[in-house]
Amino acid sequence: MMADLLSFSAVRYAYRGDWLNRIQALHGVDLTVPAGSAFGFLGANGAGKSTSIKLAVGLLHGHTGEIRLFGERIGDHRLRARIGYLPEHPYFYENLQVDEYLRYLGRLSGLSGADLTAACDRVYQLLDLGDLRRRGLRSFSKGMRQRFGLAQAILHRPDLVILDEPFSGLDPLWRARFKEVMQVERARGATLFFSSHILGDVEEICDHYAVIDRGTVLEQGRLRDLVGAAPLVLTGEGPAPQGAGPAGDGHWRLEFGEDRRADVLASLPTGARVVRLERQRLALEDWFVARVRAHHGAGRRLAEMSQG
Amino acid sequence: MILVVANATAREALRGRTGLALLGFYAVAVLLSRIVGWITPTDGHLVTTDLVMSLQSVVGVLVAIATGTALVQSEIQSRTLYTVLSRPIPRWRFVVGKFAGLAAALIIGQAAMVALGLGYLAVTGAPVTGWLALAGAMTAAEVLIMAAVALALTAVSSPLLGAVLSIAVYALGHAVAGLPGLIHHLQAWQQTIAIVLASLVPNLGPYAYRAEAVHAVPLPWPELAQAAAYGGLWIALLVAITVITLDRRQL
Numbered sequence: 001m002m003a004d005l006l007s008f009s010a011v012r013y014a015y016r017g018d019w020l021n022r023i024q025a026l027h028g029v030d031l032t033v034p035a036g037s038a039f040g041f042l043g044a045n046g047a048g049k050s051t052s053i054k055l056a057v058g059l060l061h062g063h064t065g066e067i068r069l070f071g072e073r074i075g076d077h078r079l080r081a082r083i084g085y086l087p088e089h090p091y092f093y094e095n096l097q098v099d100e101y102l103r104y105l106g107r108l109s110g111l112s113g114a115d116l117t118a119a120c121d122r123v124y125q126l127l128d129l130g131d132l133r134r135r136g137l138r139s140f141s142k143g144m145r146q147r148f149g150l151a152q153a154i155l156h157r158p159d160l161v162i163l164d165e166p167f168s169g170l171d172p173l174w175r176a177r178f179k180e181v182m183q184v185e186r187a188r189g190a191t192l193f194f195s196s197h198i199l200g201d202v203e204e205i206c207d208h209y210a211v212i213d214r215g216t217v218l219e220q221g222r223l224r225d226l227v228g229a230a231p232l233v234l235t236g237e238g239p240a241p242q243g244a245g246p247a248g249d250g251h252w253r254l255e256f257g258e259d260r261r262a263d264v265l266a267s268l269p270t271g272a273r274v275v276r277l278e279r280q281r282l283a284l285e286d287w288f289v290a291r292v293r294a295h296h297g298a299g300r301r302l303a304e305m306s307q308g
Numbered sequence: 309m310i311l312v313v314a315n316a317t318a319r320e321a322l323r324g325r326t327g328l329a330l331l332g333f334y335a336v337a338v339l340l341s342r343i344v345g346w347i348t349p350t351d352g353h354l355v356t357t358d359l360v361m362s363l364q365s366v367v368g369v370l371v372a373i374a375t376g377t378a379l380v381q382s383e384i385q386s387r388t389l390y391t392v393l394s395r396p397i398p399r400w401r402f403v404v405g406k407f408a409g410l411a412a413a414l415i416i417g418q419a420a421m422v423a424l425g426l427g428y429l430a431v432t433g434a435p436v437t438g439w440l441a442l443a444g445a446m447t448a449a450e451v452l453i454m455a456a457v458a459l460a461l462t463a464v465s466s467p468l469l470g471a472v473l474s475i476a477v478y479a480l481g482h483a484v485a486g487l488p489g490l491i492h493h494l495q496a497w498q499q500t501i502a503i504v505l506a507s508l509v510p511n512l513g514p515y516a517y518r519a520e521a522v523h524a525v526p527l528p529w530p531e532l533a534q535a536a537a538y539g540g541l542w543i544a545l546l547v548a549i550t551v552i553t554l555d556r557r558q559l
Contacts, residue, residue: 015558057394059559077398085394091386095323096316104316108309108395152391 003071005160005191006033006056008217011065013051025051027215028065033160033193033208038186040202040223041195043212044292049195050088052212053164057085070159081110084158088165088195090149094138098129101137102152109156123151126181142169150178154185161185163194167201179205199284213292226287230280231255239269251275309397310405317379317409318416326374327417334367334421338428353434354522360425361443361518368418368451373474375414376458377467379406380550384559385467393559400551407459407547411452418448435524442532443521449539450515454478456546457510463553477509485513510542 008031014022026048033039043049054060055067058080067074070082092101099120106116124130127147132140140148146169154161161182167175182192182205196202202209203223210220233255236244240252241264247253256264268274321327341359348355380403383389393402422444430436457477462470484506491499514535517527 054559059390059393061556061558077396079396080394081396083394085391087387087390087394089387090391091388092391093316093320093388095320100316100319104312105391105395107312108392108397110396149391 003035004032004068005035005070006193007031007066007068008052008056009066009068011052011055011063011067013055013060013063015051025215026055026063029212029215029217031210031217031220033191035191036186036189037208038182038192038206039194039208039210040206041193041210041212042197042199042202042288043195044197047212047292048215049212050164051215053085053162053193053195057083057162081156082159084153084156084161084190086146086149086153086161086163086166089168090145092137092140092145092148095136097134097136098148099133101148102155105152106155111156119155119157123155126154126184127151127177143171143174146170147174150181154181154190157188158190160191160193163192165196166194167196167198175201199288203284211288211291213295216295218291218295226284228258228279231257232261232277233280234264234277235275236268236272237275238272241268241272255280309401310408313392313397313402313405314409314412317406318412319409321375321410321413322416324375326378327371327413330367330371330374331417331420334363335424337363337367338425342432353429353432356432357429357434357440357522358518360429361440361447361522364418364421364425364444365447365450365516365518368414368421368447369454369478371417372414372451372455373458373471373478375410376455376474377462377470379410379455379459379462380554381462381467381470384557387559389559399555403551403554404547407456407543407550410455410459414451414455415448418444418451422448437521437524439521439524439526442527443517446515446517446527446532446535449536450512453481453510453512453515453539453542453546456543460546460549460553463550478512480505480509481512482516484509484511485516511538514538 008029011026011029012024013026014024017023029048029052031052041049041052051060055063056069056074058074058077069079072079096104102120102123103116106119111119120133121130124133127150129147129151132144137145137148146166150163150166153163163182166178166182170178179201182194186192192205194205206223208221209223209226211218233253234244235247235251235253237251241254244252244254254264265274265277338360341356341363344355344359346352380389389402393399422441425444426436426440429440454474454477458470458474461473461477464470465473487502487506491502494502514531520527
């Protein structure tokens with residue numbers, strides 16, 4: 001059984017707004033990230049993904065509830081030696097060169113000497129930054145900054161790699177490369193925890209997921225359980241069972257859940273022939289939109305307006 | 309850790325355009341100062357020397373306020389500190405390292421100004437003494453105090469307000485030096501206000517040794533040591549205020 005590397009228990013957090021106003025960003029978040037997993041943290045813009053991440057990496061203080069990192073309550077800055085963090089839209093000092101900057105951040109993570117040089121060489125190779133090591137970050141494009149951002153996050157071989165929207169601003173080639181690098185990190189033994197609202201990426205990389213909306217985790221679990229919960233689709237010919245619809249070419253089609261599989265197959269009308277039985281491919285994006293809309297009713301008003 | 313942060317901060321500050329632009333402005337102003345020396349009816353060299361030394365203070369303080377206000381606040385706004393503070397470094401070490409790096413960059417800038425200013429005076433035939441170099445060092449100390457003032461005031465307010473308040477502190481800090489001679493002319497309530505205000509800002513009078521240095525008036529070592537200790541205490545206090553503020557800050 002995997003131990004939890006990061007866990008949130010009833011975590012509430014409010015930002016200070018104007019004057020005495022406080023903006024409640026998290027409303028009792030419960031979340032567990034198992035060691036060795038690739039965890040996709042899903043949520044729409046403003047759902048609370050970045051706030052949760054900033055609390056985990058120690059950039060925000062003043063929450064209620066409990067956050068545990070590597071089994072210990074957060075607060076001890078030494079715990080952060082074991083995490084790597086890529087912020088959303090990362091910004092860096094403009095006047096430092098890539099090599100200077102990486103070495104600076106590596107030293108802050110406790111690296112020095114030959115270890116630091118080897119660590120820099122590793123990320124140069126992984127992210128094709130070797131030729132850019134003497135370049136100032138002032139001249140970097142958004143995608144190049146993102147590459148540097150991932151490089152500094154994995155530089156010190158952290159146990160937990162926390163990435164906030166890692167694919168933002170990347171072209172398709174670099175998106176693919178980032179996924180490869182994330183797999184390399186995972187193969188090394190690191191746990192990946194990343195936020196995204198691009199669900200295809202999550203589906204491709206993750207084995208665990210959580211959905212957050214308006215500061216509340218709606219659900220979390222294994223991705224394969226979620227995919228396994230997709231309905232089965234039975235296509236057949238001959239006499240159609242009750243509830244089946246036309247599927248073209250004289251075939252009929254019936255959708256049902258895994259729990260009804262045996263009943264449906266046993267109760268097929270005499271003469272009915274099964275052409276194929278397959279699991280409907282889960283469109284994660286559709287599922288996510290439906291899940292979040294069901295939570296806060298977004299789009300309901302738009303639908304009412306279009307009907308009325 | 310502090311030295312690592314200080315090293316990166318000094319490099320970043322020395323390559324920044326603001327400091328270089330103001331150093332360029334200083335160089336041009338120093339060259340033009342000779343014109344004032346030519347048109348003055350008194351000793352032209354004395355006037356030029358006084359002007360060159362004053363320019364170092366004015367430009368240095370401007371650089372200190374510009375960089376001091378940007379030191380931590382701009383990092384919060386531009387989010388450059390996310391990748392730093394997510395590493396195993398306590399915030400107090402980060403702030404102390406940042407200030408140490410800025411101080412190193414300012415000292416290098418001040419040394420460049422002193423070298424440029426005194427070099428120019430030597431070339432133009434004005435008498436250059438060791439007292440002028442000491443006056444330059446005292447100005448550098450004043451600049452460091454002002455950088456700490458800008459850092460702390462920005463931490464508790466905003467960059468713009470911090471810059472405005474820092475300029476006010478600079479003016480008040482020099483006015484405080486004249487307070488003992490003025491206070492007897494004030495009414496009791498005015499004296500109270502003056503004393504309260506004076507105790508809230510660093511007294512910058514001891515660092516304005518320029519006029520005496522131009523006339524080669526010696527600065528007693530006890531006064532020098534006292535000024536150094538006084539400045540050090542103020543810097544420590546102001547950096548501590550910044551640490552406490554940043555520690556509670558939501559990033």
